[in-house]
Amino acid sequence: MQRAAIKNKVSFNFYFDYNMANTIPKYHIQNVRFLGSFPQVEKTPDSSLPEFAFVGRSNVGKSSLINYLCSRKKLAKTSSTPGKTQLINLFNVEEKWILADLPGYGYAKISKKTRAKWGRMIEQYLLRRPNLTCVFLLIDSRIPLQSIDLDMINWLGEHRVPFILVFTKIDKVKPQELNNKLVEFFVPLKETWEELPHSILTSSNKDKGREELLDFIESIISPE
Numbered sequence: 001m002q003r004a005a006i007k008n009k010v011s012f013n014f015y016f017d018y019n020m021a022n023t024i025p026k027y028h029i030q031n032v033r034f035l036g037s038f039p040q041v042e043k044t045p046d047s048s049l050p051e052f053a054f055v056g057r058s059n060v061g062k063s064s065l066i067n068y069l070c071s072r073k074k075l076a077k078t079s080s081t082p083g084k085t086q087l088i089n090l091f092n093v094e095e096k097w098i099l100a101d102l103p104g105y106g107y108a109k110i111s112k113k114t115r116a117k118w119g120r121m122i123e124q125y126l127l128r129r130p131n132l133t134c135v136f137l138l139i140d141s142r143i144p145l146q147s148i149d150l151d152m153i154n155w156l157g158e159h160r161v162p163f164i165l166v167f168t169k170i171d172k173v174k175p176q177e178l179n180n181k182l183v184e185f186f187v188p189l190k191e192t193w194e195e196l197p198h199s200i201l202t203s204s205n206k207d208k209g210r211e212e213l214l215d216f217i218e219s220i221i222s223p224e
Contacts, residue, residue, distance in 0.1 A: 027214045031094050032070050037087040041125040044088060050221050051090075051098040051131045054166075055122060056138030057148060058104035061168040061204065065138065066101055068204035069213055076101050088125055097221050098131070106148045126161050133220055135163035136213070141170045141178060141201070145185045153189065153197065164216065165199040171206040 038044045056062050063076035070093065089101040102122050126135065135156060139149055156163045170178055178201075189196055200216065202209030 026211050027218075029070050029094060031092075032072060032075060032099075033092040034075075035090040035092055035098070037089050039087055040121060041088065041128045044090060044125075044129065047098055047131050049092070049096065049098050049131065050133040051100055051129060052133055052217060053100040053102055053126070053129075053135045054138065055102040055126075055135060055152075056104060056166075056168075057106045057140070057146065060104065060138045060140050062101070062104060062138050064204040065166070065168055065202060066099065068202075068207075069210055070099070088121065097133075097217060100125070100129075100132075105152070106146075126156070127159060133162065134216075135161055136166045137163050138166050138168050139185075141167040141181060142172050144181070145188060150188060154192070157193065157197075163197065165197050166209070166213070167199060167201045169203060169205075170201045170208060171203040 035045060054062050054066055066076040067073060070091070075091065076089070086103055088103075091099040091101070093099050102125065105119060105122060126132065137149075137152060137156065139145075153163075153165075167182070173181065182199075186196055200209050200212045202213065
């Protein structure tokens with residue numbers, strides 16, 4: 001049986017021009033306001049603004065990407081030790097949209113009880129947050145598709161949660177190797193997905209992908 005297609009389908013494309021220079025930033029984010037940290041979705045404040053959630057395996061580079069996206073150094077806490085984010089952290093960006101920083105999943109060096117707690121927190125947020133507009137599912141571009149990531153991709157599709165894949169740390173892989181890894185990554189998905197998820201390639205260290213991410217967000221919040 002084929003997986004349910006996600007809402008607001010967009011064409012699949014992982015092409016990225018390594019020679020593209022971002023010398024003049026298209027987006028300058030001036031105002032980012034921390035709304036709070038919440039242990040469960042029922043505790044999060046009501047909002048009419050569109051909300052975009054960032055989630056991925058522990059140590060995928062989520063905090064670095066969020067800081068890079070918002071042009072802040074310490075908006076999200078970064079650490080060499082995975083598991084830094086343990087709550088649902090919400091930020092108001094330019095009074096236009098909400099950024100949700102979710103706990104990383106799959107971190108082995110915590111108790112099964114804590115992993116289960118984080119899993120329930122993420123699942124309930126993704127299913128019950130009424131203004132959730134899209135999920136950015138972060139994937140480490142350096143490694144093959146992990147079963148835990150495949151499970152998350154299929155779970156999002158089956159529950160019709162709109163999402164796109166965001167590949168991180170592309171600066172750590174040579175261009176041809178990266179292309180080969182991406183081709184291999186999507187092979188299992190082609191077996192069950194009618195249409196492959198849209199994807200964006202990023203590197204917070206080499207200034208890659210920020211404009212594409214913000215273009216995508218802008219196309220949702222201001223479609224005109």
